[in-house]
Amino acid sequence: MCNPSGNQLDNVSRRNSARMLKQEFLKKWIMGLQICSASKKEMSILERKKAIKLSADLAMASTKNGTTNWSLALISNASKENDNKTLVDQMLGNHHSEKISTKRPSIVSIFRNKRVATCRGKKILKKRGGIRRAKKMASSATSIAKRLVKKRTQVLKRLVPGGEYMDELNLMEETLDYILSLRAQVDVMRHFANATPKFES
Amino acid sequence: MEGNSVTDSRSANYGAKPERTDGGSLQLSEEMRSLVLAPETGNSFTALLELPPNQARELLHAQGNDDAPAYRLLHPLNCTPTFPSNAALLERAAVFSVFAAENSQETSSIRGNLVGNSGEKVKQEPVDTDSNPNSSDLNGNQKSTKRKEREKKGKGLTKKSKSMANETSDDGEKLPYVHVRARRGQATDSHSLAERARREKINARMKLLQELVPGCNKISGTAMVLDEIINHVQSLQRQVELLSMRLAAVNPRIDFNLDSILAAESESPVDNNFPSMVMPLMWPDVQVNGNRQQYQQMWHFDGLHQPVWERESHNIINADHSLLSYDSPTNSVSLLSNQLKMEL
Numbered sequence: 001m002c003n004p005s006g007n008q009l010d011n012v013s014r015r016n017s018a019r020m021l022k023q024e025f026l027k028k029w030i031m032g033l034q035i036c037s038a039s040k041k042e043m044s045i046l047e048r049k050k051a052i053k054l055s056a057d058l059a060m061a062s063t064k065n066g067t068t069n070w071s072l073a074l075i076s077n078a079s080k081e082n083d084n085k086t087l088v089d090q091m092l093g094n095h096h097s098e099k100i101s102t103k104r105p106s107i108v109s110i111f112r113n114k115r116v117a118t119c120r121g122k123k124i125l126k127k128r129g130g131i132r133r134a135k136k137m138a139s140s141a142t143s144i145a146k147r148l149v150k151k152r153t154q155v156l157k158r159l160v161p162g163g164e165y166m167d168e169l170n171l172m173e174e175t176l177d178y179i180l181s182l183r184a185q186v187d188v189m190r191h192f193a194n195a196t197p198k199f200e201s
Numbered sequence: 202m203e204g205n206s207v208t209d210s211r212s213a214n215y216g217a218k219p220e221r222t223d224g225g226s227l228q229l230s231e232e233m234r235s236l237v238l239a240p241e242t243g244n245s246f247t248a249l250l251e252l253p254p255n256q257a258r259e260l261l262h263a264q265g266n267d268d269a270p271a272y273r274l275l276h277p278l279n280c281t282p283t284f285p286s287n288a289a290l291l292e293r294a295a296v297f298s299v300f301a302a303e304n305s306q307e308t309s310s311i312r313g314n315l316v317g318n319s320g321e322k323v324k325q326e327p328v329d330t331d332s333n334p335n336s337s338d339l340n341g342n343q344k345s346t347k348r349k350e351r352e353k354k355g356k357g358l359t360k361k362s363k364s365m366a367n368e369t370s371d372d373g374e375k376l377p378y379v380h381v382r383a384r385r386g387q388a389t390d391s392h393s394l395a396e397r398a399r400r401e402k403i404n405a406r407m408k409l410l411q412e413l414v415p416g417c418n419k420i421s422g423t424a425m426v427l428d429e430i431i432n433h434v435q436s437l438q439r440q441v442e443l444l445s446m447r448l449a450a451v452n453p454r455i456d457f458n459l460d461s462i463l464a465a466e467s468e469s470p471v472d473n474n475f476p477s478m479v480m481p482l483m484w485p486d487v488q489v490n491g492n493r494q495q496y497q498q499m500w501h502f503d504g505l506h507q508p509v510w511e512r513e514s515h516n517i518i519n520a521d522h523s524l525l526s527y528d529s530p531t532n533s534v535s536l537l538s539n540q541l542k543m544e545l
Binding site for chain 1: 399402403406407409410413414422423424427428430431433434435437438440441442444445446447448449450451
């Protein structure tokens with residue numbers, strides 16, 4: 001490690017950034033957990049789990065500072081439910097919820113129009129005797145592959161928060177970032193869990 | 202036809218034109234021949250990218266057929282070539298990519314025949330040739346946006362192509378379009394070009410994802426890779442759920458002391474690491490001691506059975522100071538931080 005080669009340097013920098021991400025995430029998570037526990041004294045185990053998960057997700061999303069779509073989507077989804085609203089506000093600061101609520105509608109409307117347009121386009125194609133064309137397309141191997149890919153991308157869109165509103169290219173980028181953040185989150189949570197005693201009940 | 206108009210306009214610009222007898226040959230001056238033949242050895246197509254697009258385009262224009270030893274090259278001073286009337290050739294030459302990133306599949310005969318040393322000389326050529334209506338025939342705005350997109354596309358571009366992009370923007374006569382090289386046998390209309398650019402971008406991202414997700418490298422085929430990615434994301438999400446369940450089960454009370462977090466963090470010797478705030482804060486009434494037996498005696502949890510330490514926790518035990526009470530967050534903090542450091 002004294003004289004890192006090019007590759008190693010890359011790994012080192014990656015590790016450092018990952019570590020910083022984890023630290024930031026941990027801080028925010030702990031803060032969120034505190035807020036949770038301050039508000040409610042007695043919680044069932046399920047409620048606790050929800051609170052833990054929510055604060056973890058929000059913490060991770062907030063480390064992105066609104067640079068990625070998935071984080072914004074996650075936060076806005078969380079703040080839609082009234083139970084979570086206070087937590088969101090307190091964790092992220094009151095201005096944040098305003099930011100989210102103003103941003104989302106515009107994005108959503110744009111993409112909704114886009115989707116409607118493509119759906120309508122397909123219907124027209126089918127109506128105008130394009131049924132044959134559609135059938136012919138279905139039979140070729142490449143179109144089968146395309147259909148598979150399309151199905152997969154739809155599944156992926158459902159997995160990544162806010163994915164339904166993204167086009168393919170953005171979806172890929174967001175997935176990339178989302179996977180990295182999820183990994184960091186899982187790492188921190190696992191260490192946390194391992195450091196604590198387990199119970200056999 | 203587009204090609205013919207090009208030919209005409211170009212011919213109009215120049216004085217002496219060598220006669221063109223058939224579609225292939227051309228008379229060149231000695232100078233030009235040497236100019237042109239020299240780079241033959243310099244085999245890189247990417248060097249072509251050093252040129253601003255108009256000049257490079259002319260080079261390519263000149264490169265009609267592989268067999269033709271003569272090059273139709275635009276020379277600044279005396280002789281000027283006439284351009285092939287071969288429509289297909291012109292069409293191909295007219296669509297010219299400044300970015301060679303994707304050219305691995307290109308089978309164009311032009312590649313490898315030009316450039317190298319001639320690059321510099323050609324650069325000095327007057328830029329007036331971009332009055333070339335070729336550009337106007339192609340898809341203006343789309344190309345310029347494409348150029349911007351390509352400039353942004355970090356992974357795909359080679360450095361040379363990037364500098365080329367910069368150069369084109371610095372040119373005196375700024376080309377508003379990016380000319381995209383059409384691959385052999387592929388359509389050259391705007392839609393397919395845009396499609397191709399988009400597809401290539403997506404493929405680049407896909408490659409990145411493949412590297413990221415373990416076990417994806419050997420898989421070929423978009424659908425399978427996507428499958429793996431989906432599985433990975435799902436497993437990560439499931440892990441988050443499980444872990445939060447685990448953590449919820451650990452402690453009946455999530456009790457935190459924010460002040461001690463901050464205090465502990467500042468005092469902690471290990472700053473490069475997970476802050477230290479973790480352990481004592483979750484379980485304020487826990488006393489952690491030096492050995493296992495004592496643990497089992499000392500854990501107090503309301504209504505819960507005694508904890509079972511995992512193996513990793515022993516690292517905590519190995520630390521020098523023992524955590525006696527919650528009042529000494531520093532100690533507990535550094536213990537845990539040591540452990541976490543090891544795990545990380």
